[in-house]
Amino acid sequence: MIRILVYLAIALAALAPSIAHAERVRDLGQFQGVRSNQLTGYGIVVGLAGTGDDNLEYLTLAMKGVSGRMGLQLPPGVSPGLKNAAAVMVTAELPAFSKPGQRIDVTVSTIGKAKSLRGGALIMTPLYGADGQIYAMAQGNLAVGGLGIAANDGSKLTVNVPTVGRISDGASVERGVATGFEHGDVVRYNLFNADFLTASRVRDAINARLPGMATIEDGVTVAIRLPPGADTRASLMAVIEMIEVEPAETPARVIVNSRTGTVVINSAVRIAPAAISHGKLTVRIDEEPRVIQPGPFSEGVTAVEQNSEIALEEDGNAVALFEPGASLAGIVDALNLLGTSPSDLVAILEALKQAGALKAEMVVI
Template sequence: MIRKLLIALAGVIAAIASPAAAERVRDLGTFQAVRSNQLTGYGIVVGLDGSGDDNFAYATQAMRGVSSRFGLQLPPGVNPALKNAAAVLITADLPAFAKPGQRIDVTVSAIGKAKSLRGGALVLTPLYGADGQIYAMAQGNLAVGGLGVSGQDGSKLTVNVPTVGRIPEGASVERGVATGFEQTPVLRWNLYQADFLTASRVRDAINNIYPGMALVEDGVTLALNLPAGADIRASIMSQIEMIDVDPAEAAARVVVNSRTGTVVISSAVRLAPAAISHGSLVVRIDEDPTVVQPEPFSRGQTALEDDSQIDVEQRGGHVAMFDPGASLAEVVDALNLLGATPADLVAILEALKQAGSLKAEMVVI
């Protein structure tokens, strides 16, 4: 089965190894000012069915803060024992150009000893940006996909994660983030992945339509000299995003996942002349002890007599020769001939890299 999958993978990648198809500018990168901002908040979820934090200090502190906003002061030294409440951390992404009054989704996660947030409701909580300012207010009933139950004998059953929930459109934006989109003299566009050739091709494609507008600053960033004004800039940016560009071929890279044994080889991988010999040594030991009985009336004792059979088998023994500039399809075909498993493939590729034959970057994740 693994051999068939490798052959199929080689065929697919060989088929797409031709020059890269044109892609839209919007699929290759994004404008620097057009990005989301992360928001966080600390609050309390109430209405739980005895699955809260109980005596957790953070929940008690949060409840004191909530109570004080409503003019209720808990007496000093009183522990409210909040079994139906839980201290939570709220996270959200504030989209670019979000305006006051718009709604955004929030994620609520327990930070204490709460067993489940199912059925809870988040009390009004401010969400802060990296600058410490309040940008949204969150409140609402949680949608929890997990489930956790326990018995008196200590047995437990948990489905998914019951301590994390979401509130669709659970926060109201109170303040927008200034981007300078309509006034910045130079608007920058960034590639998702650094590549000087792709950046140069995007620059040329833009300048063919808007002469002299784009300049390459580095392997990621293009500087765009756009006329001032939000309306005209939006029109020009919408046209730039739809320009087709032929991106540079991806770098030769072999990615190995050391935990799962997954190996991904890019289509640009090539090999210098090399020969690979692959074989596995199988040692088999069979134990067949024999019971030995003593002679009658000899006062002897029953004993076991060991009987071991040792076999050694050398499997494989094939040698694969790579010609100069061997492609990915040829590499996979040769490794299939050798009967290489994914684990063997990792070892072979590492050996080729050490020998200087593998012309690619080796990445282990």
């Protein structure tokens, strides 16, 4: 299977440089201000089958507050039993141009010792934006994909994550976020990744369709002069989003995941002339002491004679030579012939980088 994957990577790398692909403007970036906003809130899930937070103090205070809002005042010193309730954090994403009355999905996660949210219902919870204003109200029954059970002897079984649930269309939007895209003289388009060549190609493609409207502000932003008015701007922005542009080739990068040993090399990576010798030196020492008995009727004593055997093995003593400008196909092919493991591959790439032969940025995650 590994050999098949390596051959597939080599084949794809060999084909990659010859394939010209175009992408829509909408897939390369987005218009400034036309974005989603994050919402958060603190709430309580009730109706749990004994898997809640029990008598945690912050949950007790929250339940007293909820009871007070509903006109029920608990006697002083009385703490409600809360095994059927859990304190949770509620998160949601408010899409651009959301209007009051629209519905959005919410995610509910425990913040205490609750074992499971299965079967619970979220009490009406306000969701706040970064400015501290309420933008939505969440409430509803949770859909939990996980399962957690426990027996009397202490044994437990957990499937997936039962402490996180989701409510589809669980929040109602109460306030919209003004984008201001219909006002001003300029609408700014921002690339997801900074690149001067891609920005210039986006400008040229827009000007070919709408002459003289686009200019470059920096490696990310293209300023587009559009006439005022929401209807006119929306129509022109729809046209601009569907324009196809051939983006610039991505920078040469080698991505290394130090936790899993995964190494990803993109097709732009090149190697300067270099030779690599990769091998493993193994030294094995075997100790087999022998007991020596004295002869009969002699004055000798029993002794232990040391018997040691030392063996040295060196595997993988091949040398790989990279020609000038070697591409991804050559790199993968040569390192595969050396029989390198993922951890060895990381060490080889780091050595090539230090030697100045690896023409790429190394990113360790």
